[in-house]
Amino acid sequence: MIFKKTTLFALLFITANLLAQKNTGFSFTIEGLIKNSKQKYIYVHHKWDEKDYTDSSKISPDGKFNFKLKSPEPNMYWITLGSSLNAQPNLIFFADAGTLKANLNADSLAYGKIEGGQTQKDYSEYRLVLNNFIISQQRMQQEYSQASQAGDQTKMMQIQQEFQGLNGKYISALKEFIKNHPKSPVSANIIYMDFNNPNVPFEDVVQSLNLLDKSMSNTKFVKLATERVNKIKGTMVGSPATDFTQNTADGKPIKLSSYKGKVVLVDFWASWCRPCRLENPNVVAAYKRYKDKGFTVLGVSFDSNKEAWLNAVAQDELTWQHVSDLKGWGNEVGKTYSISSIPQNILVDKEGVIIAKNLRGEELDAKLAEIFEKK
Numbered sequence: 589m590i591f592k593k594t595t596l597f598a599l600l601f602i603t604a605n606l607l608a609q610k611n612t613g614f615s616f617t618i619e620g621l622i623k624n625s626k627q628k629y630i631y632v633h634h635k636w637d638e639k640d641y642t643d644s645s646k647i648s649p650d651g652k653f654n655f656k657l658k659s660p661e662p663n664m665y666w667i668t669l670g671s672s673l674n675a676q677p678n679l680i681f682f683a684d685a686g687t688l689k690a691n692l693n694a695d696s697l698a699y700g701k702i703e704g705g706q707t708q709k710d711y712s713e714y715r716l717v718l719n720n721f722i723i724s725q726q727r728m729q730q731e732y733s734q735a736s737q738a739g740d741q742t743k744m745m746q747i748q749q750e751f752q753g754l755n756g757k758y759i760s761a762l763k764e765f766i767k768n769h770p771k772s773p774v775s776a777n778i779i780y781m782d783f784n785n786p787n788v789p790f791e792d793v794v795q796s797l798n799l800l801d802k803s804m805s806n807t808k809f810v811k812l813a814t815e816r817v818n819k820i821k822g823t824m825v826g827s828p829a830t831d832f833t834q835n836t837a838d839g840k841p842i843k844l845s846s847y848k849g850k851v852v853l854v855d856f857w858a859s860w861c862r863p864c865r866l867e868n869p870n871v872v873a874a875y876k877r878y879k880d881k882g883f884t885v886l887g888v889s890f891d892s893n894k895e896a897w898l899n900a901v902a903q904d905e906l907t908w909q910h911v912s913d914l915k916g917w918g919n920e921v922g923k924t925y926s927i928s929s930i931p932q933n934i935l936v937d938k939e940g941v942i943i944a945k946n947l948r949g950e951e952l953d954a955k956l957a958e959i960f961e962k963k
Contacts, residue, residue, distance in 0.1 A: 613660035616683050618702075620645075620653045620690030627669045627694070632657065634665045636808070640673050653690075659683060661807055662707040662773045669694060682707040682774060710774040717765055721758050728754070755787055763796050770801040776809035784816065790824070793817060823925045825945055829854075829936045832921045834888065834911035837898055842911050844886065849938050851883045851959060853952070856922060856932045858890040859900030864931040868904040870949045874956055875908060881960040882938070884908055890930055892916040 622630060629644045630653050645653040662684050668675035677698040681688070684705030692700035702708060728751050735743035762782060766775040779800075783793045797813055804810045822830030831845045844854065855871060857864035875885050889912035891897035901910055913920055919927075925934070935944040935955065947955055 614685035615658050616685055617687045618655040618690055622651050622692040625694035631668050631671055632665055633673045634663055682711045707773055710769050710772040714774050717761050759788055759792055766796050766799045773809055780809045780813040825942050828940050829942050830924055832924055834921055836911055848940055852936050853885045854934045855885055855887050856927050856930050859896045861930050867931050874952050878956050878960050888921050890916055890919050
C-alpha cells in the first residue's frame with residue numbers, strides 16, 4: 589500500500605510539473621545586425637501585468653547583437669538604442685517562439701526589418717494597412733494645399749468630403765483584418781490600442797471583439813480590450829452601472845450598489861460650477877417630490893476644497909448623501925464615467941441599470957413621473 593501511494597504521489601508530482609512547464613510560455617531569440625550605431629548597447633522592452641521590462645545586448649564591433657528572451661505568450665516588444673522605455677526612435681514588433689532576424693540601421697531605426705514567426709508576419713501586414721492610409725492622408729493634404737493655392741473651391745470641397753470618409757474606411761479595413769486574423773494577438777492589440785479612440789463607434793469595438801476566436805479569450809490583449817469594453821458598457825444607457833465606492837465628508841464609504849432597490853440619480857457637480865448651482869433647485873424639487881416613492885440622489889463633487897463643497901451643500905439645501913475624493917477634475921468616479929464637463933448625471937433604476945443620462949429640469953421630472961406615476 590505504501591508503495592502504491594508513493595507511486596501515485598510521484599505521478600501527481602510529475603503531472604503537476606508538466607502542467608506548470610506547459611504554462612510557462614516559450615523562449616525566443618533575436619539575432620540582429622545594426623549599421624551606423626554609435627551606441628554600445630541595444631535594448632528590447634515590453635510590458636506585462638502593468639510592469640515594465642527591459643533587456644539589453646552588447647553590440648559587437650561588426651554590429652551584431654543577440655537576445656535570448658522568454659514570454660508567457662506572443663507579445664508586443666520594441667527596440668531602442670536608449671535604455672528608457674520611451675526612448676525614440678523605436679521599432680515595434682511581435683515575438684513568437686523561435687528565432688527572429690533583425691536587420692537595422694541606427695539612422696532609421698523605426699524602419700528596420702524584423703522577420704520570424706506568424707505573429708510578426710501579421711503585424712507587418714497590419715502595418716501595411718496602416719501605412720496605406722497614412723499615404724492617402726498625406727496625398728489628400730497635399731492636393732488640398734494645391735487646390736487652395738489655385739483657389740479651386742470645388743476641388744477643396746471634394747477633398748474634404750473624401751477626407752471625412754477616410755476614418756470610416758480605416759475602421760472597416762481594420763475590422764476586415766481582424767475578421768481574417770481571428771487568432772492573432774495583433775488583432776486583439778488593434779482592438780485594445782487602435783480602437784481606444786472616440787472616433788471609433790463603440791458598436792464597432794464590440795463587434796470586433798466578437799470576431800476573435802474563443803481560444804484567444806485569456807490572452808493579454810483580449811483581456812485588456814474586454815476590460816475596457818466592459819468599463820465603457822457600465823457607463824451606457826441599458827447596461828448595469830459600474831459600481832464605485834467613494835467617501836462622504838466625514839470619511840464614510842458609500843457604494844453605488846448599496847442603493848439597489850431605489851431609483852438613484854448620480855449627480856456630478858461642484859461648488860464652483862455655476863451651471864451646476866443653477867440646476868440644483870430642479871434636483872431639489874424632484875427629490876422632494878419623489879423621495880417617498882423610492883427616489884434618491886447621490887452627489888459626486890468635483891471639488892478640491894472641502895469647506896467650499898460643504899458650504900454649497902448647505903446653501904443649496906442638498907439633503908441627500910454626498911461623496912468626493914477632493915481631487916477636482918481628477919475625481920476617480922468621474923474618470924470611471926469619463927466625465928469631462930459638469931453638470932452631468934446618470935439615472936440608475938432599482939436593479940442598478942442605467943436608464944437615462946443628463947436629465948435636466950423638466951426632463952428629469954418627466955422621467956421620474958414616468959417611473960413613479962404609472963397607472
